């Protein structure tokens with residue numbers, strides 16, 4: 633059954649995963665802007681209630697529909713956990729409920745992107761690639777792409793702090809990524825605040841999205857951690873094929889548990905985007921602390937834009953809507969510094 637959304641811009645916002653590492657920031661930031669209209673959700677009924685929210689499970693699409701029916705006036709859903717497929721997104725968009733998805737898995741984002749026409753028909757907007765990577769990587773890539781008049785190649789680099797307490801779902805996603813074979817070689821890159829680092833190809837969704845949205849044929853995203861020994865060890869294990877076991881659910885759970893206990897660095901992170909077109913070259917970089925918090929801030933900003941009703945209906949990645957570039961300036965007041973880098977900083 634498709635029920636037209638009656639929430640409109642005055643409805644409430646359901647934050648699924650709203651008390652997780654990312655979701656807690658989304659919930660608290662949106663609550664400041666929309667007091668009394670933000671509902672955190674998750675599978676743990678007691679925890680959800682403690683946080684003033686509801687029990688909801690995105691792996692149960694029928695149950696998810698019942699939750700929306702029960703709440704009655706949901707105007708927007710923020711997904712701070714990856715559902716197994718696009719059914720939850722379809723339910724929202726067919727009902728005219730806006731959607732913000734912080735997911736980083738290419739297959740899932742591609743499936744949601746296919747819901748563009750139903751979203752246009754219902755007048756709903758879905759925002760994808762919302763967060764740090766994907767998210768801020770996409771925005772820096774677009775700046776660098778424009779600075780060279782249309783890039784032929786883009787190189788994205790993400791450095792994460794291994795001392796940060798990343799959420800279980802984010803660590804599970806990273807473990808899954810480590811199980812995939814490398815698609816390119818490592819590269820040495822200068823990261824603002826960290827110096828020269830060796831980064832390794834990693835299956836962030838941005839590199840696939842940007843080939844389509846910016847029409848750049850050659851895009852690669854690489855990852856390193858602030859701890860050089862940990863980066864070296866992790867990618868040596870991947871090269872040796874020892875992390876392929878993470879394809880199996882039991883091994884994935886075990887490795888996620890082990891990785892969640894490793895805290896040997898700080899919580900600062902950095903992102904860099906390099907664009908080339910012939911002999912034209914441009915690079916942008918940013919640094920901040922606590923990527924889960926910053927991901928939550930980006931998601932809250934995107935949701936506020938949606939709630940103002942100024943964004944076009946349909947499914948869009950963050951770099952496709954120019955007003956969302958404003959998040960980079962806004963994050964400046966939250967300790968995230970963005971700057972253009974010169975050619976000498978790429979080694």
Ligand SMILES: NC(=O)c1ccc[n+]([C@@H]2O[C@H](COP(=O)([O-])OP(=O)(O)OC[C@H]3O[C@@H](n4cnc5c(N)ncnc54)[C@H](OP(=O)(O)O)[C@@H]3O)[C@@H](O)[C@H]2O)c1
Nearest residue numbers: 649652653654674675676689690763764765799800801802
């Ligand atoms: N775009 C980016 O830059 C970026 C950055 C960081 C993270 N992420 C993505 O964000 C997601 C969340 O990461 P996180 O670090 O916040 O993880 P987290 O701390 O484990 O939070 C996940 C939250 O979702 C809830 N949850 C888990 N499974 C659920 C389900 N089936 N239905 C409803 N709620 C469920 C959990 O509560 P219960 O266990 O009680 O259900 C928890 O509150 C991950 O998918 C990660 O890949 C994206």
